[in-house]
Amino acid sequence: MSKPLNIGMVGYGFMARAHSHAWASVAHFFDTGYRPVLKAVAARGAEKAKGFADMWGYERVETDWRKLVEAKDIDAIDICVPNDLHAEIAIAAAKAGKMVLSEKPLARTASEGQPMVDAVEKAGVANMVWYNYRRVPAVSLIKQWVAEGKLGRIFHYRAKFLQDWTISPDVPQGGQATWRLDVDAAGSGVTGDLLAHCLDTALWINGDISSLTAMTETFVKERKDATSGQMKKVGIDDAAAVMTRFANGSLGTFESTRYARGHKAGYTLEINGEKGSLSWDLHDLNRVQYFNHGVEGAARGWTDILVTDGDHPYLGKWWVPGLTIGYEHSFTHQVADFLDGLRTGKPASPTFREALETNRVCDAIIASGKSGDWVNL
Amino acid sequence: MSKPLNIGMVGYGFMARAHSHAWASVAHFFDTGYRPVLKAVAARGAEKAKGFADMWGYERVETDWRKLVEAKDIDAIDICVPNDLHAEIAIAAAKAGKMVLSEKPLARTASEGQPMVDAVEKAGVANMVWYNYRRVPAVSLIKQWVAEGKLGRIFHYRAKFLQDWTISPDVPQGGQATWRLDVDAAGSGVTGDLLAHCLDTALWINGDISSLTAMTETFVKERKDATSGQMKKVGIDDAAAVMTRFANGSLGTFESTRYARGHKAGYTLEINGEKGSLSWDLHDLNRVQYFNHGVEGAARGWTDILVTDGDHPYLGKWWVPGLTIGYEHSFTHQVADFLDGLRTGKPASPTFREALETNRVCDAIIASGKSGDWVNL
Amino acid sequence: MSKPLNIGMVGYGFMARAHSHAWASVAHFFDTGYRPVLKAVAARGAEKAKGFADMWGYERVETDWRKLVEAKDIDAIDICVPNDLHAEIAIAAAKAGKMVLSEKPLARTASEGQPMVDAVEKAGVANMVWYNYRRVPAVSLIKQWVAEGKLGRIFHYRAKFLQDWTISPDVPQGGQATWRLDVDAAGSGVTGDLLAHCLDTALWINGDISSLTAMTETFVKERKDATSGQMKKVGIDDAAAVMTRFANGSLGTFESTRYARGHKAGYTLEINGEKGSLSWDLHDLNRVQYFNHGVEGAARGWTDILVTDGDHPYLGKWWVPGLTIGYEHSFTHQVADFLDGLRTGKPASPTFREALETNRVCDAIIASGKSGDWVNL
């Protein structure tokens, strides 16, 4: 009989929906020994929070997240609010002995994130950061194959995350829908929002980055503040490009922007090794492209693998070969792994400590973007 | 406040999982005024049914579907068992005043389906057949655009549904996993299983078929019976190809097989009209290909539309542009439309009556496959 | 030292350009022992023929093809005029002891083509029909791999040739640019023009067709005659779909139309066998898609083979891996094989006799399109 795990959700926005779906549906597909219960949601706007709670079946609503942290019946705090609020909530939750899950990035900067790591480790509570793309089955398969040596020595790692939703100068900054454009709330622009995903995956698959240099740009210099209505200088990076050297000797190139017309959630990655190459595109998330140099010469090419078979990661729990899954499944998988971690005692990654590394790389990117210098990590 | 709708599920196999997910999650995304409750599941195998009920949170288990039909606390019967059982259950449920939802095809043949139509219409109960692919947003978009006249006069409709899972002669027939290969349980082979999907979509988008001729084949003539272990003649069609004339003057070509290596759930369709063409592939279900002849000459081409924007069908309820959905969402959409139909009094299609037409076309295909003659419909 | 081979070209249209390029360039890439010489061109319109001859370096122009046939200095007659003229010219050329190459189809009908076969065989002259797509390297590779058994037992053969250039009812019939719409000049519509290519390839790769049934349609019933300017009934098939049974037990589906918006030269083919599948698309003619069921399960998929390596058919004569070739190279390869055939005494296929078989299948399609019956071949 599975054990209930009571979730206290902080926030009710886009990410709170994705996480709630994962908590609500994981036990229908994965037998982890736990049954998450949508216990309570906390948010300042009572009415909107109430609507959200009704939609998802949360049992109660709080207007102060501290109430969740203090509540006896809450096992885990799930943080789905802007980046500037992660640290305070996470540290309080850890101190209260709750498990803590934070939306990515861990914090606005590594120095802000370090105390979060310290807090959860001191408290000994389960913790995880929602870098969900690791659990797209295709990405998990790539991780597994690279680790197995299917590509041999790695020469190149290449990732981009392209969007186009902030091209109009009329998009404001700050407020609930556009806090990602406000440097105070977000910490950085595309670096913390988009590159962070690329970097988390890269560090996971290809290991440490030893040095990097970056180019950053803010195309639209001033935007209206969504709250005050006043024009305000834009403090975030609209676009960032990075060249890295990995500890394994391979070269990395990364790019992220919100000014690439036609790209919506254009996260792509490619790895080139001595024996083969692998690539992936979030827009076709069920597919992996694999070039296997070991194949007979005339038959070599890029194989388009539809990652929907029972022997592909996580897929045995879903449908039948050929039937695809979508974006939100990556969260369900992450919850499944988190719950497995509770059972086995082997924490699901990335923990706060692991995710802090991504913050460190992001900090180096922002610094190099300003100085133009190479930064050692 | 949303109204509960108590679901009685008959079956616990693959389709029962897909339907249960739809019932369980629809209210998290769609505000239909109804909140489905997974009330009870009925299946002969008590233990497996119990496991299924636990996984999904069904409140109780019955070993006889009649118990569900008779139960006062059940509002809707959802039939997820082999085709030969649809009619008896559906008719009994209708007589008991329950809403009835049947997995497709409606029945093994049109003559078996006709009394089902009669029963639900006489009882005046809500009814629907789970031709789920209509509710893939890309397919819904195609339907909408063809109806709006974006393609002008239609010349060609082309659809295929290709699989490869029965190539080995060691795959048995009958039993729980392979009843689709047993003509007694299934009624037909690829025609009722796969072509039925293609035909349902085609009739919906392109209107009536007036005549057709078909070629059918059984590549593996004998297979072991999964229950008895004895070799038994195969009665189903392994592959079927069809040429049709539609009432609107266009030509149709259809093909289905389980012997097309490399195709897993290879449902593809394409429509060619005077002003443009549209095509779709289930393996990339979030995409529509659109050729718009109205565009400036040198810029003409097939536009690959990622159907994930808020102004695409159903997508406003999910994530943000670029983030894709999967197979099971089509069922969630169908449930959402079914519930909307309850509220508005305008039944969600396809009703039993509408789905009976697909059975009629399937019957003609099987007949023509034997006679070699054109059949008028 | 290579031997000159004097070419007499009949016609100066599109196909004459493609053939002339092949004759002019073959010796730059293929060492066959022969060096074609563009000796003379014959056409009724002296001025246009003169312009054509100047462009290509033909040494002289004749206004009557009989002059070419009779000329002592001509070794081979290349027929690039409408279908209704093939027979007379080819028979005369054969009688005069010339090698004869005819643009496809061999003739308007098999009965018209039979005397052509008789003539070249009686005369013992080298002969060939320009079914050029066999020599697209990707298609040659497919032929080779199927012959080697890479796919095992074949279940399905599928081909289409889709165009969209006759949708407007303002396109006339007859005349120099649109004789393909005039049944008297062309013999048939898409069947002889487009399906003939699909059938030639299919017979070559997959063997004999034993029976078929067809559906044909003329969407635009009347068109202006390009010569007289009068409206005239359209006698050709605008679209044709065919279902076939091959002698090897596999099923074939074929379709061709000039009413498929967005398709320009949309010749595609796919073969499904027990061990794998292969497919190809003329719009991406340097690529073959290969599904190899022999590969480790989780890595299976369709491999996109860029057919540009030195060990691919004909490619060792061109550039380096990754650098593609185009449409006209198929003709160059056909000339290279023709010249090789002269040297080795093993005639390049398809000879007139081999090409006659395609005419036979085309005749059956036209007949079945009218009768609705299956036709045995």
Place this chain on the structure above:
Amino acid sequence: MSKPLNIGMVGYGFMARAHSHAWASVAHFFDTGYRPVLKAVAARGAEKAKGFADMWGYERVETDWRKLVEAKDIDAIDICVPNDLHAEIAIAAAKAGKMVLSEKPLARTASEGQPMVDAVEKAGVANMVWYNYRRVPAVSLIKQWVAEGKLGRIFHYRAKFLQDWTISPDVPQGGQATWRLDVDAAGSGVTGDLLAHCLDTALWINGDISSLTAMTETFVKERKDATSGQMKKVGIDDAAAVMTRFANGSLGTFESTRYARGHKAGYTLEINGEKGSLSWDLHDLNRVQYFNHGVEGAARGWTDILVTDGDHPYLGKWWVPGLTIGYEHSFTHQVADFLDGLRTGKPASPTFREALETNRVCDAIIASGKSGDWVNL
């Protein structure tokens, strides 16, 4: 009547074949008023040069390029030898009053190239560098559309040229087949060989680069010298990545390597502007991908334009819509433009002067790869 233009070819390798084909076939398709004549070829190896001349119909062979330069009957010298020989030959040819065409890059470095520019300009002779990819019709179309403002303000320019042919440490350096790995002959590695193409296109389409920073790497540190057989330090860059700022305010990212398994001639580019985006891939050189933000919302997407219509650049001279061309056609187009330039007096680009700019950028890349600093241009 067209005027003969006598070509003196220096070299007989891969590039000499591509150029010879262009000279030999241009007049069959383009009416420029000139008819190139393959007059003489010069190369040190008399026997191989003789074989080459026979294959292509060159009238005579010289074993010293100076003979060509001095020959009265030669109008244009075409330089198809390793980079270290370009300058001496080009300067001598210019002094002798010959037109000069040089394979790219112009020279090993800008300082080596400057006197070449001076020489041709002083002599007033027609000159051109074979950056052939400008004349791939798809690339020409992109140039035209960007110039017309179809994309509006440009934000990003992105290009890569990926290969995989030097991964094995057994590939030697130097000699005839592998001089590109010898820094003395080539000047640089992927920078001058591959990035040079990307840069030439970028400068042409997107204007000047104002600053850049680069990362370069030599994966295989020692290779056997093809001539001496001795192991020798590798002096070239095996891989290079570059971040640039363009004068128009857009950001550029460039990458090139010969260590990207599965990429053969993987030149890809993409441009993102306010109103749309365009991208292209050499492996599918007949296609352009175009995202037009001006299209109705729900129908937006990337349009795959098959660049084979008569209103696409150069295509009116080739076949019919849907029929593709290949790699070598880009050279034919360049010759056609060169000959047009002779007629009109408006030189075909890139002239030596224009191509020198690419050498300048390459020099900056090599310098920055060593220093790690940004370089202003």
